[in-house]
Amino acid sequence: MKAALAETGQHIQELSLLLKSAELETRLKALKELSKVHDERIKEKAFEVYLSILKGDDSELREKAADALGKLGDKRAVMPLINTLKDEAWQVRVSAAGALEELADERAFDALMEALQDENENVKTHAIGALAAIKDERAIPALLELAKGSNDDIRYYTACALDEFNPEQAFEIFLYMLEDEKVDEFVKWGIVKTLGNIGDKRAVEPLIKALKLSYGPAKSSAAQILGELRDKRAVEPIIELLNDPKGYVRSDAAEALAELGDERAVEPLIRQLNDKEASVRYWTSEALEKIGDERALPALEWLRQNDTGQLLRGSQCGKLPPLP
Numbered sequence: 001m002k003a004a005l006a007e008t009g010q011h012i013q014e015l016s017l018l019l020k021s022a023e024l025e026t027r028l029k030a031l032k033e034l035s036k037v038h039d040e041r042i043k044e045k046a047f048e049v050y051l052s053i054l055k056g057d058d059s060e061l062r063e064k065a066a067d068a069l070g071k072l073g074d075k076r077a078v079m080p081l082i083n084t085l086k087d088e089a090w091q092v093r094v095s096a097a098g099a100l101e102e103l104a105d106e107r108a109f110d111a112l113m114e115a116l117q118d119e120n121e122n123v124k125t126h127a128i129g130a131l132a133a134i135k136d137e138r139a140i141p142a143l144l145e146l147a148k149g150s151n152d153d154i155r156y157y158t159a160c161a162l163d164e165f166n167p168e169q170a171f172e173i174f175l176y177m178l179e180d181e182k183v184d185e186f187v188k189w190g191i192v193k194t195l196g197n198i199g200d201k202r203a204v205e206p207l208i209k210a211l212k213l214s215y216g217p218a219k220s221s222a223a224q225i226l227g228e229l230r231d232k233r234a235v236e237p238i239i240e241l242l243n244d245p246k247g248y249v250r251s252d253a254a255e256a257l258a259e260l261g262d263e264r265a266v267e268p269l270i271r272q273l274n275d276k277e278a279s280v281r282y283w284t285s286e287a288l289e290k291i292g293d294e295r296a297l298p299a300l301e302w303l304r305q306n307d308t309g310q311l312l313r314g315s316q317c318g319k320l321p322p323l324p
Contacts, residue, residue, distance in 0.1 A: 050065040185215035
């Protein structure tokens with residue numbers, strides 16, 4: 001055991017020397033190797049190396065060292081990381097804020113509040129995440145102000161942070177952003193998924209409107225979530241998605257209709273069994289099986305006998321109750 005410990009200690013010393021190499025690639029590789037050391041008895045030496053790197057001239061190494069200190073989980077890193085929030089390189093400041101989020105120590109509160117004013121948006125978003133991790137309610141007024149801003153990403157991450165303090169306020173912000181035409185559709189996709197995690201039926205109408213977005217993944221996610229919420233108001237709007245030009249959207253629409261289990265979807269789904277994409281035909285057949293309407297039996301039986309799509313092999317087609 002002592003021999004193994006000594007060997008590991010020697011390895012760290014060797015890596016420490018490599019960190020002083022004139023070659024940047026060598027230094028980065030050494031730092032990466034150092035982060036792989038998990039022996040608790042050796043972490044102290046690794047910790048000291050990371051702290052020394054934070055004081056060095058190489059911004060890339062400082063960035064990696066700040067990140068490593070967060071993963072190390074040693075609270076002694078809090079004050080050095082707070083100081084690193086003032087680093088001249090924004091990438092280093094981002095890593096410092098991210099590390100402070102992992103450590104979630106209230107001593108960083110004031111510095112993180114100041115970081116909300118950083119000129120770099122990435123630093124701001126990571127500072128928002130760190131404040132959410134600390135859960136100090138003194139941050140709420142500042143977060144509410146950020147939520148009123150014009151930057152979509154900042155508004156979204158702020159709402160996520162507010163969810164840690166006041167889910168109701170965050171929910172209202174998410175709904176407002178989802179209906180705001182100025183908000184980027186990629187950001188709306190994130191909002192849709194977040195609303196899905198919340199599972200509040202007050203989101204049904206905004207999610208139905210999201211089915212009209214042009215960004216495919218956002219429409220697809222909205223359909224899936226509406227299916228999970230099982231609100232019948234979504235049936236007709238999701239049926240319309242069966243005509244979407246993107247196959248994965250049509251597939252997710254069929255899957256959502258299966259969850260909703262409404263007979264209004266039967267005829268449109270039967271027509272969809274002729275879709276050119278096997279995945280759509282598969283989910284359409286699954287939806288019809290789940291709804292269990294006998295009108296679908298002849299078409300499903302024909303599909304089982306004639307469809308060559310790989311996804312349909314072994315499906316449950318033909319197991320509806322027999323026609324009288």
